[in-house]
Amino acid sequence: MINIExxxxxxxxxxxxxxxxxxxxxxxxxTEDEEGNxxxxxxxxxxxxxxxxxxxxxxxxPVDYLKAERHASASDRLLLGIYHSHPRHPAVPSExxxxxxxxxxxxxxxxxxxxxxxxxxxxxxxENEQFEEENLGFFQFNLS
Amino acid sequence: MATIIIPTPxxxxxxxxxxxxxxxxxxxxxxxxxxxxFPGLAKHLLDEQGQIRSFLNIFVGDDDIRDLQHEKTVVQxxxxxxxxxxxxxxxxx
Numbered sequence: 186m187i188n189i190e191x192x193x194x195x196x197x198x199x200x201x202x203x204x205x206x207x208x209x210x211x212x213x214x215x216t217e218d219e220e221g222n223x224x225x226x227x228x229x230x231x232x233x234x235x236x237x238x239x240x241x242x243x244x245x246x247p248v249d250y251l252k253a254e255r256h257a258s259a260s261d262r263l264l265l266g267i268y269h270s271h272p273r274h275p276a277v278p279s280e281x282x283x284x285x286x287x288x289x290x291x292x293x294x295x296x297x298x299x300x301x302x303x304x305x306x307x308x309x310x311x312e313n314e315q316f317e318e319e320n321l322g323f324f325q326f327n328l329s
Numbered sequence: 330m331a332t333i334i335i336p337t338p339x340x341x342x343x344x345x346x347x348x349x350x351x352x353x354x355x356x357x358x359x360x361x362x363x364x365x366x367f368p369g370l371a372k373h374l375l376d377e378q379g380q381i382r383s384f385l386n387i388f389v390g391d392d393d394i395r396d397l398q399h400e401k402t403v404v405q406x407x408x409x410x411x412x413x414x415x416x417x418x419x420x421x422x
Contacts, residue, residue: 208419235417242419247386247393250413254336258347264337271420279421287338287414 187265187291187307188322189213189225198303200230201270201295207239210269212253213293214262223265223291229253242281243269266291266309273298276306278316286310291319331408333363338414342369351410356387357400359410374412386413 189197193213200209212229229252235244245267257264267290271277276296278286286292288310296304307319330350335343343349351359360381364371376382380400387394388411394402404410 210416235419243417245416247388247413247415250336250386250416251388251391251411254334254411254413257337267416267418269418274420279419281421282418285415285417287336287416289338289341292418 186320186322187223187225187293189293190215191323193225193228194305194323196228196230197268197293197295198305201297201303202300204233204270205297206272208233208235208241208243208270208272209295210243210245210267212245212264213266213268213291214253214257214260215265217263217265225265225291225293227260227262228268229256240272266293266307268293268295270295270297276304278308283310283314283316286314286316288314292316293321330406331359331404331410333359333410334412336412336414339370339373339412342373343367351404353404353406353408355398355400355404356389356394356402356410357381359404360387360400373414384415386415387411388413 210233211231213225214227215225217223231249233239233243234246235242253264271294276294292308307321308316309319311317331353333349333351360374389408
C-alpha cells in the first residue's frame, strides 16, 4: 500500500499538467512501516534531462539524483521512488520503464490527456523484475 | 578509509547499510571489494566482464569519475564515493 499526502499529490499533478505534452519527473520521499506500507509526504520536482523527444521519454540527471539522496539523508526521510507522466497514454509502465527501473522504488505514473482527464497509478518491481501494481491510497480529510 | 554511499534502491543488498567504509585505492578496486562483501550488488554494478556498468554513475565528492580518470580514479582516505543509478523511462512507442 502506498499513500500520497494531498500536497504531494497536488504538486505531482500540477507538474504533469504544466509539463504537458512533455513528460515530467521527480522524486518521492516519506516513510515506510514494518509491513512495507509507504506514505509519500514530500516530492522534489526535477527537470526532465532527456535530450531529444521529451514527449515520450524522461531522464533524471545524476546530479539531481545525488541531491535527492542527500535531501533524504538530511531530512531523515526515505527516498521511496520516482514519479513521471505519460502524456496521452495510460498510467501503465512501458517495457522501457521496466528495463530502466530500480528495485525497491515505487514508480508513480500520471496519465495526462488534459486538465480534466488524469489518472495516477503506482508500480513496483517484483523479485522477477516485473512490475506489479501497488494499492494506491489518498488521505481524506473531514473538514466538518 | 574512504566512505561509499549506497543508493537507496540497492541497500537491501547491504543489510540496509547506507554508508560503508572501504579501503582507499581506485574506483575499480573499491567497487570490486564492495561486490565481494555483498555479492547481491554485483549484477547491479558490474557487467558480464566484471567491469563497472556503463550506465552507472559514480561520483567522488561532487565529481563524476567520467570527468576524472574513470575507474582508475584514485580514492583518497576520507573520500566520499556515491553510486548513482541511471533513472529514466517513458511511454512505449
